[in-house]
Each structure stands twice: as structure tokens, then as C-alpha cells.
Amino acid sequence: MSIAAKQAPGSPQPAPPAQTPGAQNVSPPNQPAHRGGFVPGQKRPPENPAQVARGKLLFGINCRGCHGADLRGGDLGGPNLLRSQVALSDLNGELIVPIIHGSRQKMGMPAIDLNDADANAVAAYVRSVIVTIKGQGAPPSAGKEVPSILIGNASEGQAYFATRCSSCHSPTGDLSKIAARIPDPKHLQDAWLAGGSEEDESGDPDGRVVTAAVTLPTGETVEGKLVRVDEFLVTLTLADGTQRTFRRTGDTPKVVIHDPLKAHRDLLPHYTDQDIHDVTAYLVTLK
Amino acid sequence: MKLNSIALAASLFAAPLAIHGQGNGLNPADILKPLSDSWPTYNGDYSGKRYSALTQVNRENVQHLTLAWMTQVTPGTGEDNERHRRHDRDRPPVIVGGEGPGDIQVRGGSIKASALEVDGTLYFTTPDNAWAVDARDGHELWHYFWKTKGGTHIGNRGLGMWNNYLFMETPDDYLVSLDAKTGKERWHKMIANVDDGYFSTPAPVVVGNHVLVGTGNDIDSPGFLDSYDPETGELQWKHYTVPMQKGDPGLDTWASLDAARHGGAQTWIPGAYDPETKLYIFGTGNPTPAFTNGTRGAGDNLFTCSLIAVNVDTGKMAWYFQTSPHDMHDYDSAQTPVLVDAMFDGKMRKLALTATRNGYYFTIDRTTGEHLVTSKWGLHTNWADGLNKFGGPKINPEKNATVGGSLVSPGSDGTINWEPPAFSPETGLLYVSEHNSFSEFYLTDLDPRGSMGLGGKEEAEIGSGGTYLTAIDYKTGKIAWRHEYYSDGGGGGGLLATAGGLVFGGDGAGNLVAHDAGTGKPLWNTRIGYVTNPPQTYMLDGRQYVIAATGDTMWCFVMY
Numbered sequence: 073m074s075i076a077a078k079q080a081p082g083s084p085q086p087a088p089p090a091q092t093p094g095a096q097n098v099s100p101p102n103q104p105a106h107r108g109g110f111v112p113g114q115k116r117p118p119e120n121p122a123q124v125a126r127g128k129l130l131f132g133i134n135c136r137g138c139h140g141a142d143l144r145g146g147d148l149g150g151p152n153l154l155r156s157q158v159a160l161s162d163l164n165g166e167l168i169v170p171i172i173h174g175s176r177q178k179m180g181m182p183a184i185d186l187n188d189a190d191a192n193a194v195a196a197y198v199r200s201v202i203v204t205i206k207g208q209g210a211p212p213s214a215g216k217e218v219p220s221i222l223i224g225n226a227s228e229g230q231a232y233f234a235t236r237c238s239s240c241h242s243p244t245g246d247l248s249k250i251a252a253r254i255p256d257p258k259h260l261q262d263a264w265l266a267g268g269s270e271e272d273e274s275g276d277p278d279g280r281v282v283t284a285a286v287t288l289p290t291g292e293t294v295e296g297k298l299v300r301v302d303e304f305l306v307t308l309t310l311a312d313g314t315q316r317t318f319r320r321t322g323d324t325p326k327v328v329i330h331d332p333l334k335a336h337r338d339l340l341p342h343y344t345d346q347d348i349h350d351v352t353a354y355l356v357t358l359k
Numbered sequence: 360m361k362l363n364s365i366a367l368a369a370s371l372f373a374a375p376l377a378i379h380g381q382g383n384g385l386n387p388a389d390i391l392k393p394l395s396d397s398w399p400t401y402n403g404d405y406s407g408k409r410y411s412a413l414t415q416v417n418r419e420n421v422q423h424l425t426l427a428w429m430t431q432v433t434p435g436t437g438e439d440n441e442r443h444r445r446h447d448r449d450r451p452p453v454i455v456g457g458e459g460p461g462d463i464q465v466r467g468g469s470i471k472a473s474a475l476e477v478d479g480t481l482y483f484t485t486p487d488n489a490w491a492v493d494a495r496d497g498h499e500l501w502h503y504f505w506k507t508k509g510g511t512h513i514g515n516r517g518l519g520m521w522n523n524y525l526f527m528e529t530p531d532d533y534l535v536s537l538d539a540k541t542g543k544e545r546w547h548k549m550i551a552n553v554d555d556g557y558f559s560t561p562a563p564v565v566v567g568n569h570v571l572v573g574t575g576n577d578i579d580s581p582g583f584l585d586s587y588d589p590e591t592g593e594l595q596w597k598h599y600t601v602p603m604q605k606g607d608p609g610l611d612t613w614a615s616l617d618a619a620r621h622g623g624a625q626t627w628i629p630g631a632y633d634p635e636t637k638l639y640i641f642g643t644g645n646p647t648p649a650f651t652n653g654t655r656g657a658g659d660n661l662f663t664c665s666l667i668a669v670n671v672d673t674g675k676m677a678w679y680f681q682t683s684p685h686d687m688h689d690y691d692s693a694q695t696p697v698l699v700d701a702m703f704d705g706k707m708r709k710l711a712l713t714a715t716r717n718g719y720y721f722t723i724d725r726t727t728g729e730h731l732v733t734s735k736w737g738l739h740t741n742w743a744d745g746l747n748k749f750g751g752p753k754i755n756p757e758k759n760a761t762v763g764g765s766l767v768s769p770g771s772d773g774t775i776n777w778e779p780p781a782f783s784p785e786t787g788l789l790y791v792s793e794h795n796s797f798s799e800f801y802l803t804d805l806d807p808r809g810s811m812g813l814g815g816k817e818e819a820e821i822g823s824g825g826t827y828l829t830a831i832d833y834k835t836g837k838i839a840w841r842h843e844y845y846s847d848g849g850g851g852g853g854l855l856a857t858a859g860g861l862v863f864g865g866d867g868a869g870n871l872v873a874h875d876a877g878t879g880k881p882l883w884n885t886r887i888g889y890v891t892n893p894p895q896t897y898m899l900d901g902r903q904y905v906i907a908a909t910g911d912t913m914w915c916f917v918m919y
Binding site: 113145152154155157163205206210211213214215224262267301302304340341345348 | 463464465508510511512552555556578579617648741757763766801811814819821845846869870881884886
């Protein structure tokens with residue numbers, strides 16, 4: 073389950089609720105010795121490093137084949153220990169050690185011949201890996217080796233660009249060197265889909281200029297940069313830098329909003345994923 | 360204002376020991392009545408309609424609705440908070456409970472709770488905190504604070520009430536019972552272990568002598584619904600929402616028992632209750648790992664992303680309907696189902712309606728679970744490929760997270776999330792806020808064993824394809840109308856419908872708005888900020904009040 077804040081491009085008041093577990097307000101832990109891992113705010117007691125080192129060695133010898141080098145399950149049928157309620161709840165070996173000593177033999181987990189100290193060391197090692205689990209239960213390795221997203225065909229992408237994009241963009245004009253400006257292919261793909269990227273000053277989709285024309289019942293038309301709009305008020309920045317707010321009642325005054333990005337955004341429902349990958353493969357060549 | 364009148368005001372409120380909640384509590388039988396003067400349970404009444412019979416505020420006069428009071432709450436003990444200290448003469452002392460060390464700072468911020476209104480007192484929460492305030496002027500009667508052991512502090516949906524007892528869940532997975540008059544703790548019981556990644560956000564729902572309690576978890580733990588005795592806190596029954604033993608129903612939809620036991624289906628939104636069949640009907644969350652097949656196989660993964668009906672006395676499942684078979688986008692079906700008795704195909708039927716996070720809408724027979732209607736209610740919903748034989752959407756594997764990225768609408772936040780919908784029997788329309796976001800889903804964990812929890816993907820929010828207040832015709836699933844919002848946050852924290860012909864909700868652009876229930880046209884607005892909970896209404900002293908929260912502030916409106 074995840075619940076993220078929603079925010080409109082150009083919306084006057086961003087939707088503020090910290091609704092994503094990952095995005096909430098968690099104060100940095102002031103005692104680095106206490107690590108809670110993936111449970112926000114939690115403080116688990118620190119493990120003894122020497123015990124953990126011995127446990128790691130013993131795990132490699134006795135458990136790894138079945139439970140995997142990363143504890144996420146192995147070829148010989150042992151389950152993932154990083155999402156095991158027994159391992160997650162273990163505080164002091166009280167849950168893990170009896171299993172090592174044979175309490176689950178009927179279920180296929182053999183009794184392992186380790187004395188209490190060594191079994192406890194293995195438990196300490198398991199707990200030390202558990203605190204490295206990432207937010208929302210992501211594995212410790214999350215984000216370490218992310219595959220390249222470049223799987224498209226650049227010449228197909230060039231052809232697609234010529235028919236669908238070139239009415240508004242040019243590879244030698246506004247998009248020349250786009251891949252130099254946004255070198256990471258994933259960021260580039262997200263940026264061209266969204267119509268800009270925050271990291272690239274020329275194209276932050278939320279920072280772009282939206283204009284509006286307000287026509288009053290008197291016939292006077294006021295134009296300016298749109299500061300904010302909802303069903304009840306519209307605020308413009310006028311040419312002289314001052315702001316002016318108009319009350320709206322239904323269609324009065326008449327408000328025409330010009331969002332240059334709208335036509336770009338309106339393409340979103342029409343792309344196939346193949347189109348997207350091809351266009352990205354092409355755009356990364358515009359260095 | 361003169362100095363002595365300030366002193367007088369202060370002394371009126373500064374007698375903490377004398378301040379108590381008011382009235383005689385809540386007879387559980389009263390919750391069976393349709394929603395009118397009070398607001399005794401999460402959804403107002405058991406039907407989940409969030410439809411108030413009050414008509415004093417209506418289409419004709421709503422433009423005269425005006426501020427009665429507002430009150431800002433301060434979570435925590437207040438010791439570390441300058442603002443709280445400055446005002447503490449007006450406030451009763453904080454009652455402190457909890458098993459945590461007291462120095463863990465995780466704050467869940469805003470009020471997402473539905474308040475209870477009983478006998479002139481409002482009871483509401485934020486994570487770890489409960490308040491009673493006077494419903495006539497908003498002054499604080501008591502404040503209870505729970506010292507946490509940690510856990511995801513994402514929100515708290517409010518309290519349940521049984522006679523003079525209140526029930527609250529905490530992010531570190533305790534069920535806490537408070538005395539409604541004093542705010543003093545009666546007992547607390549552990550629901551789940553926070554070490555296993557559980558975190559609890561729901562409002563407990565009281566049915567007869569059952570306190571129904573769900574929870575949440577992101578790291579591959581089994582979902583369940585518990586029933587507790589309101590007097591003693593003893594567990595009455597526990598219903599797991601995934602197969603836990605050999606022979607359990609639904610096991611054949613998982614690759615293994617181990618996968619099923621780590622399969623999720625969390626129960627983090629309060630359900631609706633049908634007194635005639637004694638069925639408690641609620642939605643379940645996503646399967647885990649959320650974005651990869653790995654351990655869970657290609658099956659439907661029951662009973663994740665489903666509407667489930669359990670007998671409230673036994674906890675036994677009567678029926679289920681899966682709204683997102685084999686979910687791959689974290690589209691929890693944790694939406695509030697709406698129970699209505701209404702005409703369908705020329706006959707009166709007992710129905711359950713749900714517009715789910717995945718962009719699909721369903722009408723179900725709530726006595727049998729028989730599927731009646733499926734429609735696509737999200738404007739750009741594109742992840743499914745037709746329907747399966749049960750009437751649920753069939754996943755299009757090409758729209759799962761992929762290495763090169765796939766463009767999906769809605770993003771994992773969904774077409775709707777937890778925010779409760781509303782239904783008006785007069786218009787026959789289900790009101791929901793509709794969010795047509797696009798996200799690019801990248802698969803980042805290629806491990807054949809699958810990933811864990813919500814890991815294994817990256818999601819880039821690409822843009823919005825429009826946000827609406829949407830009215831759905833339950834007979835056909837068709838959209839009756841869409842009223843466009845100017846902000847993606849449109850709909851705020853949920854909706855309220857009233858017999859005055861109104862639908863209340865935040866517009867995401869800083870307004871609380873009253874819409875015409877027939878057309879969506881806005882009839883009244885007030886600029887109080889981003890509305891974080893569902894608006895509610897109650898009647899006191901012959902006056903109809905409307906309340907809504909923005910962040911840490913509760914606002915109350917009335918007509919003079």
C-alpha cells in the first residue's frame with residue numbers, strides 16, 4: 073500500500089498531505105547506534121560486531137545453500153528470511169535459535185549442529201541484515217544495480233519523432249543537445265514524457281509559463297501570467313509586475329488559459345510503450 | 360478586549376480537572392440508525408453512504424454557511440512546542456500512554472480522521488493522538504498522546520465508540536481503549552508486531568459487542584481482520600485475508616503456501632456493515648511483493664485486492680469478489696464500499712458499490728457477492744485487457760513495470776485512494792473524486808525470486824490526464840457527469856452528500872466546496888486550505904454544523 077501526495081502542475085496550493093510512507097516526516101535518528109531499518113522511527117538495539125562477524129561466517133557454512141547468500145531464499149528450498157515474521161520479530165535469538173536447533177524439522181528445516189553461542193551469533197547476523205532492509209520493505213540491494221532502460225530502436229524513434237513531434241520540436245533547434253542537458257536516459261525519458269524536467273532549468277514542467285486572458289463584462293480584456301486559478305478566483309501577474317485577482321462566478325468573467333504544454337501532455341494516452349522506448353533511444357543520440 | 364475579560368476566559372477553560380466529555384456515551388444500537396443528527400461511527404452510519412438526512416443547509420441557502428469556530432491541535436506532549444506552551448492555560452493537560460521510549464519523533468501530521476460526534480462532543484485523531492473537543496465551540500476537553508515504538512505514521516482514520524468507551528489504533532499496532540469522558544486509558548492490546556512491519560491506521564468499527572480492527576503492512580506479511588471484546592479487549596476472532604494453512608480457500612491461486620502467507624491483502628480501511636445479513640464488508644490491499652511475480656506466481660493471489668464479506672459473529676468469510684486480480688501496480692482495493700438498497704433491472708436489490716483504486720467500478724449483490732456491473736471509471740485507465748470470467752479486469756502483462764518503463768494510468772496512487780466516496784439515494788449517484796495520473800513504471804529488481812514489499816520498481820510521475828468530481832450511475836457503471844477540478848488534489852480527504860442536495864469536498868486548490876448534487880456545480884466555497892479529511896455534518900441545538908479539517912486544524916461552519 074502506498075499513498076502519495078497528489079499535486080497539480082501549476083496548482084496554486086500543492087496538496088500537502090504526507091501520504092507516502094516513504095515521504096513522511098521522519099526526523100533523522102539522533103542515536104546512530106540504534107538502527108530501526110525499514111520501520112520508521114524504530115530503534116533496535118545495536119548488535120555486537122564481533123558476534124555478527126562470527127554469525128556471518130557460520131551462516132555461510134550452514135544456512136546459505138538453503139536460504140541464499142542474501143537471505144532472500146536459496147536454491148535448496150529455504151524461504152526468504154528477510155520477510156520471515158520469525159526473523160523480523162526476533163530480539164535475542166529466542167525465536168531463531170530453537171528453529172536452528174530443530175523445531176521445524178517436520179517442515180523441512182533440518183536441525184543444525186551449532187552450540188548456543190554460535191546459534192545466537194547466526195541470529196545476530198540475521199538481525200543485522202534485517203536492519204538494512206529499505207523503506208516499504210524493499211530489499212537491501214534495492215537501487216544498487218539498476219538495469220539500463222535503453223531498449224528501444226533509435227531509427228524507429230527518429231521516424232516517430234519526424235511524424236509526431238517535429239511539428240513543435242526540432243532535433244537541431246530546441247532539442248539539440250537534449251541528451252547533453254539530461255544525460256541519464258531514464259531522466260531523459262521521464263523528462264520528454266512530462267515535457268520537461270526539474271533538474272533542467274529550461275524545462276521544469278511546473279515552472280513553465282502559463283498565461284491567461286480574462287475578459288470582464290465591460291469588454292475589457294486583461295492578460296498576464298497565470299499565478300493561480302480555481303473555480304472561484306483567478307490571479308494574473310500583469311506586464312508591469314503587479315498582481316490582479318478576479319472573482320469568478322460561473323462563466324463570468326470569461327477566462328481563457330493558455331498552457332503551452334497542454335498539447336504535449338494530451339499525447340500521453342496515445343503512446344505505446346514501444347513508441348516511448350524508440351523515441352528515447354533516438355533522443356539519447358542528440359548530444 | 361480588556362485584561363480582566365481575558366483572565367475570565369482563561370479561568371473558564373483553565374480548570375482541567377473539571378473538564379470532561381459530555382453526555383452518556385453511545386448505545387451500540389444507535390449506530391444502526393441511518394445518519395442524522397450525530398456522527399457515531401467512521402462512515403456516519405454502517406452503510407458507507409456518507410449521506411446525511413439533514414436538510415437545514417441546502418441548495419437554496421448554502422451560500423450563507425459561515426464560520427462557527429476553528430481549532431488547531433498540537434500532537435505530542437506539547438513540551439517541545441512553543442505554540443502549545445503559549446496556549447496551555449486554555450488546554451487540559453496531555454494524558455500520556457504508550458510503550459515507546461518517549462524520544463521517538465515520528466509525526467503523521469494532518470487530521471485525516473473522520474470525527475465522531477456524540478452528545479455535543481467531537482472525538483478525532485492523528486497518529487498517536489486523540490482529542491475530545493466541544494462540538495459547539497471547538498474547545499479542547501481532553502487530549503490523549505501515545506508514546507510510539509515507531510512504525511509508519513501515515514495517517515489515522517479515527518475512533519470507534521461503544522457506550523462510554525473509545526477505541527483507537529496506533530502506528531505501532533496497539534488497540535487502545537479510552538474512557539470517553541476523561542480521555543484516560545482503560546487498556547491497550549497488541550494487534551500485531553511493529554517489528555514485522557505492521558502499522559495500523561484504520562478507525563475501529565464497533566458492531567454490537569465487536570470492535571473490528573484491521574491493520575497495514577508493506578513487507579510481505581499476511582493481512583487480517585480482528586474482532587475484540589469492547590469491555591475486556593479479549594480477541595474474539597481473527598480472519599486472515601490470505602491462505603495461511605494447507606487446505607485454506609484460495610491457496611491454488613498462489614505458487615506456494617509460503618508465498619500466500621507473505622501475500623499481503625492488508626485491511627487498512629474500515630468497511631461497511633449489513634445488519635440484515637450480519638456481514639461486515641471491506642476491501643483488501645495489494646499482494647506482496649507488489650510489483651514482481653517471483654514467488655507469488657501468475658495466479659489471482661486471493662484474497663488480495665478484493666471485496667470480502669465476513670460474518671461479524673464468527674469472522675467466517677461469506678463471499679468475496681476480487682476487484683484487481685493478480686494486481687501488479689499496488690492498486691489496493693482499500694476503498695469504502697457503499698451499501699444501498701436500490702432498483703436494479705426492475706427489482707429492488709441489496710447492493711454493494713465500489714469505485715476502486717485501479718480505475719474500475721463494480722456493483723455487487725451484497726448478500727451473495729454476485730457480480731452485476733463492471734465499468735472503467737478512470738478516463739485513461741490502461742493497464743487491463745478486458746475482463747476475466749468473474750467480471751474482474753484482466754491484467755495486461757505488458758503494462759507491468761518493465762526495464763524500459765511502461766506508461767500506466769492511473770499511477771500507483773490510484774484513480775481514488777483511501778478517500779471515502781458518498782452516495783445520494785435521491786440522485787442515485789455515487790460521488791468519487793477521480794485522478795487520472797500517468798506514471799512510468801520501471802522494473803529495477805530482476806531477481807527471479809521476485810522483490811520484496813513495495814520494492815523492485817521505480818515510479819516516475821509523468822503528469823495528469825485530469826482530475827474530477829465524478830458521479831457514477833450504479834445501474835450501469837456509466838459516468839453521469841464529471842466536474843473538473845483545477846488541482847490534482849481535488850476531492851481532498853473524501854466526500855459528504857446531504858439530503859439538502861449537496862456534495863461537500865475539498866477542491867485541492869485551497870477550498871472547501873459545496874456542490875450541487877445534481878450537477879456538480881459549486882454553490883459555496885471557503886478558502887481554508889487543503890482539506891485533509893472527509894467533511895461531515897451534525898445537528899445541535901436546532902442548528903446544522905459542517906466540519907472539515909486542514910492539516911492540524913478542525914473547522915466548523917454553521918448558518919446563523
